Amino acid sequence: MKRFVFISALLLFCCNPETKQKKTFDAVSEVQYVEAVTLLGDTLRTPKALPGKTLDKYKKAKEQFDKTPDSVEAVIWYGRRTAYLRHYQKAISIYTDGIKKFPEEARLYRHRGHRYISVREYDKAIHDFKMAAKLMDGQPDQVEPDGIPNSRNTPISTLKGNIWYHLGLAYYLKGDLENALWAYQQREMTNTNNDNLVSEGHWLYMIQRRMGDKEGAAASIQDVAMKMDIIENTNYHKMCLFYKELLDLKDLKIKGDGSSSDDVFLYGLGNWHLYEKNDTVTAKTYFKRLLEEGNKYSFAYLAAESDWNRLFESP
Incomplete structure (x- = not known):
């Protein structure tokens, strides 16, 4: 009788949908949950977690969290x-639970805000970054360790820098250029290296050109030079050199392999044709290609998606 009761209880536990979903979700299963719905109406689902370093590091992080x-x-x-x-x-839910335990921890708001950007919840992202900025006000800045180290294993960003950078991006994606400009100008105070200079310069230039401020745009990239020690942001560097007419269109190689450089170039050039040439047809061609071939979570893709939603009919 006891054996029957035990087996019945075990079957009830295993067949409970909520138990099964929680168990598989935590274990990074092949179940495809809805991660986001794009501004163009596409549903993005959870990808399969493939074996490799990324999954191995996830498992170690979860094991440490469980301990x-x-x-x-x-x-x-x-x-x-x-x-x-x-x-x-899932990441958002982890940060949300963390914020309940550590409501004064700016880093949790910074990282949750980033993932709200990923899932196109820009108002929530703005709230989180503003909260993070408030919590860090008057506090010393700190280097932010990389989760995916660059070729030199040298972190290039800080906590405050990332807060302002992503806040500016969230405003930009909503089409709020004035607040995007304000946020990126705050981030300017945290510039510590050339990578920061060109990444910030790229967005500041585009924002100010769209606002009709050619002089301000030029000033935002005045310190960008042909020879600079760039660790990660070589694509932003090339775009800034293009804006300064130190590179030509032919120098911005679009490989067609869905690489991050393709996304940056396709968006940057499409945008440039809008504000510099007033050429909507060519701009639309660049954006359309990015939306068809690009990484649906890259910042350039998100920007093209937002612009397309505002400026053009659905592709």
Whole structure:
């Protein structure tokens, strides 16, 4: 009789849909959850977690979190490693639970805000970045460790820098150019290297050109030179050199392989044809190609998606 009761209870547990979903979700299963609905109406689902370093690091982060759930560092890295698998909704829930435990931790708002951008919830992202900025006001800045190290294993950004950068981006994606300009100008105070200079310069230039301020746009990239020590943001560097007429169109190679450089170039050039040439047809061609071939979570893709939604009919 006891054996029958045990087996019945076990079957009831295993067949419970909520138990099964929670178990598979936490284990990064092949179940495809809805991660986001794009501004163009496309549904983006959870991708399969493939074997490799990214999945291995996720498992280690989750194991550490399970051991030390009250460690803010464990929460942050569990969320970050989950997001690198493109399980953004799960990452958001991890950060949300973390904020309940650590409501004064700016890093949790910064990372949750980033993932709200990924899933196109820009108002929520803006709220989180503004909260993070408030919590960091008057506090010393800190280098932000990379989850995916660059070729030199040298972090290039800071906590405050990332807060302002992503806040500016969220405003830009909503079409709020004035606040986007304000946020990027705050981030300017945190510039520590050439990578920051060109990434910020790229967005500041585009924002001010769209606002009709050619002089301000030029000033935002005046310190960009042909020879600079760039670790990560070579594509932004090339776009800034193009804006300064130090590179030509032929120098911006679009490979057609869906690479990050393609996304940056396709958006930057499409945008340039809008404000410099008033050429909507060519701009639309660049944007359309990006929306067909690009990484649906890249910042350039998100920007093209937002612009298309505002400026053109659906592709």
